[in-house]
Amino acid sequence: MTVRDPDEANGVGGAHATSGGHDPDEGGHFGPYGGRFMPEALISAQDELAEEYDKARNDPEFVAELDRLLRDYAGRPSPLTEAERFGAHAGGARVLLKREDLNHTGSHKINNVLGQALLVKRMGKRRVIAETGAGQHGVATATACALLDLDCVIYMGATDTERQALNVARMRLLGAEVRPVNTGSATLKDAINEALRDWVTNVADTHYLLGTAAGAHPFPLMVRNLHKVIGQEAREQVLRSTGELPDAVLACVGGGSNAIGVFHGFVDDPGVRLIGMEAGGHGLDSGEHGAALTSGTPGTLHGARSYLLQDEDGQIAEAYSISAGLDYPGVGPEHAWLADSGRAEYRAVTDEEAMEAFKLLSRTEGIIPAIESAHALAGALRLGRELGPDAVLLVNLSGRGDKDMDTAAHYFGLVPEAGITGEDQQ
């Protein structure tokens, strides 16, 4: 493993400043993954973005402005909470929660969005487009655009605008235009396709604010660096509260942004296991899941080579998960590289396991997690039972569950008109 540049470990600003030992090559390749499988028409914009981002992350003024927003607007640093009563169910292991759910807009997404939105200002562009699945990234993007006075258009699969009607209302309240996408499977991947079509048409004045650590270079690198603050804070916080490094760091993986952010705090600590939990949906055998790393194959999607769900002909498969944020057939290229190299492990958690963990955290800690994050919690329950009471597990609680109350109410039959039980859904 490469040795980390010592400058990199210092404070929040350090997250942006250096190239470090884990950066992709100039073309954005992490080993055989990543790169730029993009229309030529967009390459000049990707070049401009890579160049501007590189300047920005080495510009003390930019870094200071971002740090200020992260602190005063988003509420960083996010706390670390020990979940004792929850840990009792995880074989008695110590479970520490990194509370990204307490950030403004309710998830880790704000870290990336504030960074990119500042970059948009710097590039002198006026219009921002983004995709969203559950609506979390859309809401975060609309929020940053309201704050920084940018025009905002959000593409969202028509299936999701129905499933997440309240988030559509939030985005509109924040001044964004929400465009439902009816093409393909009318979910997240099609929203990304439509955003790319908009971008290729309007690239001169428009930035595509991608919401996860996937896509063509420089997105996987840039989004990862903007989320590294999660891992850097968590490492210090865990050391302070336990005097040691955790045995494992767990995070859910959709496109992989919260996971890569928290992993990067520990990637040079060889004793710390990095474990990504993917959406197992109705089980890997059912074919209805979102587990690109655990059961996909290499290919190219949305601009990068990585693992993805596809059929024999290379047609992209539809993903499935009870959590809209993990309902994506691809995954960021750095995760593919970490998986192949063995530095990180990836496992799948079913809807049922995730929903059990969702309920358990609510009942034992008074914290309602996002269903995405509940996948990471389910991973901790499993791993704690494997490792026993001496284990220290850090879980990235990537978001809060307010947005999921409708799903949960139906799943658990919590409201009279929603009489569907978990069993009925299986």
Place this chain on the structure above:
Amino acid sequence: MSLEDVFRTCAAQRRAALIGYLPAGFPTMPESVELLEAMVRGDGDTPGCDIVEVGLPYSDPVMDGPTIQAASGQALRNGFRVRQLFDAVSAVAAAGAAPVVMSYWNPIHRYGPDAFAGDLRAAGGLGLITPDLIPEEAGEWTAASNRHGLDRIFLVAPSSSERRLALTAEAGSGFLYAASVMGVTGARDSVSGSARDLVRRTREHTSLPIGVGLGVRDAEHAAEVGRFADGVIVGSAFITRAEREGATGAGAFAGELARGLRAEPASTAER
């Protein structure tokens, strides 16, 4: 016959080559073969396409507008499989035009670039147009296409820098595909001024023929583009016509376009 020969023959006739696009398997496999044959045949008065781009229907066509998206989707829903592509390619070759394939990279990566190149060549295919593969990522394809003697047709766009135009021209062969506007495929109301400009800029870097695509709607557009480009690429408009009038319509449209290109001898000053 090579792509170079096709462009040379057209140039000798002082006209641009007509390049038609249709997804294989649209709306069904047998119907797509009929449509492709008609596109080559023309309307009895004038022969049709010199080159045909056979499209490989793909689940996530990010460079395509609504018309081609819908046509590809229909082909897939009707059960199109990648191996059938080669039957469509053979049909074009048998009808007497030069077949190339236009495909996003993932299905080819999945098929295996070398196997794909071998099967394409065996079917009579001459090259591959790659809308989401830039030269920097094309190492595997360069090796496979060299091994099997296929042309590599890359795209250039109005946003391409001089450096990228040079690099792309250097990496490509057969012809260069100039995307006339910033945007996705689809018929447009007028020919954009950026097309002429892009062709002019590209010529400074290459002697390869240049085909202009995106937005060509009718014979009048085609004639206009044919005055400054070596090839005129028509896709969405063929699909729309085929949907309305079937193979007869596709053949008639090919004839109209071809006549448009032959109407006025192209001024050699511009070409």
